[in-house]
Structures are given as C-alpha cells and as structure tokens.
Amino acid sequence: MNGRKSSGFDASTPNVARIYDYMLGGKDNFAADREAAERVLQAFPESRQGVRVNRQFLGNVVRHLAGEAGIRQFLDIGAGLPTQDNVHQVAHSADPEARTVYIDNDPVVCVHGRALLAKTPAVAMIEGDLRRPEEIWAAAVDTGLIDPGEPVALLLVAILHFLDDPYAEVAKLRELMAPGSHLVITHLTSTKARDTDIDEIRRIYAGTGSGVVSRSIDEIKEFFGDFELLDGGRFISPLAIKRFEVLGWGGVGRKV
Numbered sequence: 551m552n553g554r555k556s557s558g559f560d561a562s563t564p565n566v567a568r569i570y571d572y573m574l575g576g577k578d579n580f581a582a583d584r585e586a587a588e589r590v591l592q593a594f595p596e597s598r599q600g601v602r603v604n605r606q607f608l609g610n611v612v613r614h615l616a617g618e619a620g621i622r623q624f625l626d627i628g629a630g631l632p633t634q635d636n637v638h639q640v641a642h643s644a645d646p647e648a649r650t651v652y653i654d655n656d657p658v659v660c661v662h663g664r665a666l667l668a669k670t671p672a673v674a675m676i677e678g679d680l681r682r683p684e685e686i687w688a689a690a691v692d693t694g695l696i697d698p699g700e701p702v703a704l705l706l707v708a709i710l711h712f713l714d715d716p717y718a719e720v721a722k723l724r725e726l727m728a729p730g731s732h733l734v735i736t737h738l739t740s741t742k743a744r745d746t747d748i749d750e751i752r753r754i755y756a757g758t759g760s761g762v763v764s765r766s767i768d769e770i771k772e773f774f775g776d777f778e779l780l781d782g783g784r785f786i787s788p789l790a791i792k793r794f795e796v797l798g799w800g801g802v803g804r805k806v
C-alpha cells in the first residue's frame with residue numbers, strides 16, 4: 551500500500567502532495583487535505599516549520615550543487631506540487647544551463663508540473679514510480695536532459711518515508727549514477743519519545759492510501775551506501791539540525 555499510485559483527481563480524499571502543499575502555505579489543496587494536515591500538526595506541531603526547513607535545506611543543497619560542485623543535471627523523484635523556489639529555478643539561478651527532470655507517481659502533481667513548466671526550457675516532468683528505478687531512469691534519460699555518463703544530483707527529498715523498504719531501489723539508482731554524482735535525502739526520523747505520534751501520522755496517511763515509515767538516522771544513512779557524506783552543517787545550521795532531528799534528518803552523499 552505504501553507509495554500507492556493515486557488513480558487521479560479526488561478532492562474528497564486527502565492526498566500526500568496536497569497535505570504537504572497546505573503545510574507550506576500553498577493553495578493547491580482541499581478541505582480533506584487541510585483536515586488531515588491539521589491532524590498532523592496536532593501530533594507534530596513542529597511540522598509546519600519542519601517542511602519549511604526541508605525546503606530551505608533542499609534549496610541550499612541545489613544552490614551548492616549547481617554552483618560550487620558544478621552539477622548540471624538534476625533528477626528530482628517525488629517532486630511534489632510546484633511551490634516557491636522549485637529545484638529548476640534554484641539550479642538556474644546558479645547555472646542557467648542546468649537541466650532538471652521531475653518525477654512523481656501522482657498524476658495530478660504531473661498535470662500541475664507540466665502546466666507550470668510548459669514554456670520552460672531544459673525541464674521535464676514525468677509520471678513514474680520510485681519502486682521501478684530502471685524504468686524511471688530510462689525515462690529520464692529519454693527526455694534528453696539527463697546524460698547518464700555525466701554526474702547527476704538525485705533528489706529523494708521527503709519521499710522515502712512513504713515506502714516500506716526502498717533500499718534496493720535506491721541502491722539501483724546509486725549504481726546507475728556516474729562518479730561525481732550526488733544523492734540528496736531528507737526523511738522522517740524515528741525516536742522512542744515520538745512513537746505514539748508516529749502511529750497517529752500513520753493513521754492519518756492511511757487515508758491517503760500511503761504508508762509512513764520513520765527511520766533512525768543510522769537507517770537513513772544506509773540509503774547512501776558507500777557514497778561519501780558531506781557535512782550537513784554546510785546546508786543548514788547545526789541549531790536547526792538539532793531542533794528538527796526529532797522530526798526529520800537530511801544528508802548529501804557524493805559518489806566517489
């Protein structure tokens with residue numbers, strides 16, 4: 551049931567991407583999404599700020615990768631609804647030649663994405679599922695925007711906790727990436743103190759058709775395999791890392 555592909559538009563059923571949109575202060579959400587989001591906020595009052603910190607982290611990492619690190623291609627899986635400072639915009643601000651492919655398994659997210667990106671060069675939006683890594687990799691390469699022989703930034707931001715056991719899929723993607731590529735992950739953390747709250751989050755998201763799996767920081771680090779972890783303090787203040795580790799953790803790894 552985790553990460554289940556939604557069958558299409560249904561305003562009366564809460565939806566993963568629209569709950570997140572509401573948390574971020576967006577307008578692409580309905581009563582059912584707002585009600586679910588308010589329940590999440592009751593269990594985790596830090597979530598509203600947490601999603602903003604998640605976006606800040608993502609923005610800072612993309613700016614660094616497109617700038618200093620010289621990465622020119624971005625593959626964002628579980629991209630979500632368009633918001634402010636989308637990945638391609640941040641990447642373009644650092645490198646106007648940067649190319650971005652967005653992937654999401656929610657058809658409604660893809661419709662919104664395509665509408666926003668209609669006249670934007672070097673950006674594509676694909677409907678696809680992280681649980682089929684070879685298929686989505688091939689589709690991304692097919693757009694002509696991702697060169698498999700060149701380092702890529704693979705963004706798995708706030709998506710892996712919706713999947714039961716995505717370690718093999720992430721390992722397959724790591725294998726396909728060229729040396730010098732970067733993997734960026736943010737993920738819901740698990741702590742003993744918040745077990746009951748996580749149970750409540752799981753109940754809320756069951757209404758969207760998705761599961762929720764929180765993981766310890768060590769378990770999240772396993773997604774990086776033998777990639778070299780960069781210092782997270784470059785992208786987010788150590789104070790914010792400490793404050794939000796009860797909710798989530800993020801990292802950036804480089805393929806050597």
Ligand SMILES: C[S@@+](CC[C@H](N)C(=O)[O-])C[C@H]1O[C@@H](n2cnc3c(N)ncnc32)[C@H](O)[C@@H]1O
Pocket residue numbers: 553554566567570604605627628629630631653654655656659678679680681706707708709712713
């Ligand atoms: C919470 S949003 C994160 C959006 C964005 N990455 C961010 O962090 O700002 C999670 C997104 O992952 C998508 N998603 C969930 N399971 C997926 C899967 N198996 N394959 C592709 N996308 C998935 C959802 O549709 C949703 O848009």
